[in-house]
Amino acid sequence: HAPTAFAAADLGATSGRVVVGRVGRDSLELTETHRFDNTPAQLPDGLHWNALGLYQGVLDGLREAAARWDVASVGIDSWAVDYGLLDADGALIGNPFHYRDPRGAAAVEEVWRRVPARDLYRITGLQHLPFNTLFQLAAEQNLDRARTLLLIPDLLTHWLTGTVGTEATNASTTGLYDARTGNWSTPILAALGLDPAVLAPLRRPGDHAGTVLPHVAAATGLRPGTPLVAVASHDTASAVAAVPATTADFAYISCGTWSLVGLELDQPVLTDASRAANFTNELGIDHTVRYLRNVMGLWLLSESQRTWRTQGRSHQLPELLERAAAARPFAALVNPDAPEFLAPGDLPARLAEYCARTGQHLPPDDQGAVVRCILESLALAHRHTLRRAAELTGRPVRTVHLVGGGSRNELLCQLTADATGLPVIAGPTEATAIGNILVQARAHGLVADRRAMRRLVARTQHLKRYEPSGDTRAWDSAAARVGLS
Numbered sequence: 001h002a003p004t005a006f007a008a009a010d011l012g013a014t015s016g017r018v019v020v021g022r023v024g025r026d027s028l029e030l031t032e033t034h035r036f037d038n039t040p041a042q043l044p045d046g047l048h049w050n051a052l053g054l055y056q057g058v059l060d061g062l063r064e065a066a067a068r069w070d071v072a073s074v075g076i077d078s079w080a081v082d083y084g085l086l087d088a089d090g091a092l093i094g095n096p097f098h099y100r101d102p103r104g105a106a107a108v109e110e111v112w113r114r115v116p117a118r119d120l121y122r123i124t125g126l127q128h129l130p131f132n133t134l135f136q137l138a139a140e141q142n143l144d145r146a147r148t149l150l151l152i153p154d155l156l157t158h159w160l161t162g163t164v165g166t167e168a169t170n171a172s173t174t175g176l177y178d179a180r181t182g183n184w185s186t187p188i189l190a191a192l193g194l195d196p197a198v199l200a201p202l203r204r205p206g207d208h209a210g211t212v213l214p215h216v217a218a219a220t221g222l223r224p225g226t227p228l229v230a231v232a233s234h235d236t237a238s239a240v241a242a243v244p245a246t247t248a249d250f251a252y253i254s255c256g257t258w259s260l261v262g263l264e265l266d267q268p269v270l271t272d273a274s275r276a277a278n279f280t281n282e283l284g285i286d287h288t289v290r291y292l293r294n295v296m297g298l299w300l301l302s303e304s305q306r307t308w309r310t311q312g313r314s315h316q317l318p319e320l321l322e323r324a325a326a327a328r329p330f331a332a333l334v335n336p337d338a339p340e341f342l343a344p345g346d347l348p349a350r351l352a353e354y355c356a357r358t359g360q361h362l363p364p365d366d367q368g369a370v371v372r373c374i375l376e377s378l379a380l381a382h383r384h385t386l387r388r389a390a391e392l393t394g395r396p397v398r399t400v401h402l403v404g405g406g407s408r409n410e411l412l413c414q415l416t417a418d419a420t421g422l423p424v425i426a427g428p429t430e431a432t433a434i435g436n437i438l439v440q441a442r443a444h445g446l447v448a449d450r451r452a453m454r455r456l457v458a459r460t461q462h463l464k465r466y467e468p469s470g471d472t473r474a475w476d477s478a479a480a481r482v483g484l485s
């Protein structure tokens with residue numbers, strides 16, 4: 001059998017890409033056909049995504065894909081939480097807001113007055129993040145005019161096919177989805193005064209999501225009638241689906257702009273202890289639960305690089321990592337999840353302020369020291385989160401799979417192995433696109449089930465194993481210094 005080609009459009013917070021995966025009975029080959037920047041824009045009313053630019057980038061990538069392969073289907077995934085609103089004519093109202101815009105945070109108290117945080121957690125199992133969709137909606141100015149709310153991947157699917165739906169793994173990040181029933185939560189919608197009719201019907205990963213519109217087929221060269229498949233449209237859900245685990249006692253870190261650190265479970269954990277630890281129960285493929293926490297992630301590094309670039313300083317990653325490797329260990333440490341690191345802007349300065357406030361010294365223009373501080377602090381947060389996950393679920397962890405762009409960062413992988421005292425298996429880098437592609441391949445009948453998907457990834461993709469150094473004492477005291485024991 002010749003392999004079948006599937007196209008994945010995978011949109012991340014800093015770049016988007018279209019990847020074609022050719023899947024055979026025992027093979028998986030990937031080609032990135034197009035990569036484009038995703039640059040948010042600060043407008044007078046807030047921080048926005050360039051939704052039309054993303055759509056254009058997807059079309060460009062699909063055109064490249066169709067020029068080289070007979071594409072069997074297309075799937076779209078992106079970051080979670082954010083949405084566009086359509087009016088009665090089906091037109092997009094305004095530009096979607098970026099989750100790093102502060103408007104959600106300003107509405108949190110108001111939402112909690114209507115539905116106490118404890119009740120929200122019992123229903124949704126969702127970690128508290130100030131940008132969760134329900135908080136953004138409480139600050140939304142355009143709801144009166146809105147007929148339909150579509151999360152970012154669903155918005156692009158709508159533009160490609162004309163169909164309307166909400167894919168469930170991403171719905172589980174909105175704060176409006178009931179983790180127990182697997183449906184929109186009527187009580188939460190009622191308490192927040194949201195019209196249930198604006199929420200589109202749910203789709204599950206593997207569902208048919210329409211076929212490309214004629215003008216899309218003409219613009220891309222895709223065969224008329226090419227289907228869109230609802231994949232795990234939350235990028236993290238796709239990444240977890242592609243974790244190359246071959247045993248049950250694994251944890252994962254999906255490491256990119258964010259580090260999503262946790263376990264795969266069969267049932268949500270909705271206890272008060274879990275809420276206090278702010279673990280989330282987001283939905284994975286096959287009704288699995290992604291029991292994890294958001295750790296601030298390599299955003300700290302990419303935003304520092306952006307700052308240095310605007311200051312005309314060197315900002316190339318290999319050079320920065322070399323300096324970090326040579327810098328003094330444990331000189332300065334932060335809790336990467338401090339809320340002050342969330343917004344865009346001069347991050348080295350904010351890290352230095354944090355350090356000054358906590359009696360440490362971090363010169364913001366010592367790039368080696370800043371990057372070392374970021375990577376060691378992330379390793380500490382990885383360790384802390386994995387230990388909490390194991391405690392809260394009673395499940396032992398023997399292997400850590402680190403997937404996503406961060407798996408290329410050798411220093412971070414080694415520090416994570418050292419801090420956790422566990423072997424780290426790094427890769428694949430393109431886990432999200434692979435998860436997207438394999439859900440399509442499964443819908444096509446080419447892969448049997450989740451375990452077969454993971455075995456295929458493990459057999460075909462480049463992975464690298466990092467052994468822990470064995471000396472965790474230094475990490476124990478470092479963790480205590482930043483309250484991450």
Ligand code: LFR
Pocket residue numbers: 012013078079080081082099234235236257258260294
């Ligand atoms: C990762 C991610 C996280 C989500 C954050 C914001 O790309 O999707 O899972 O919490 O972005 O949407």
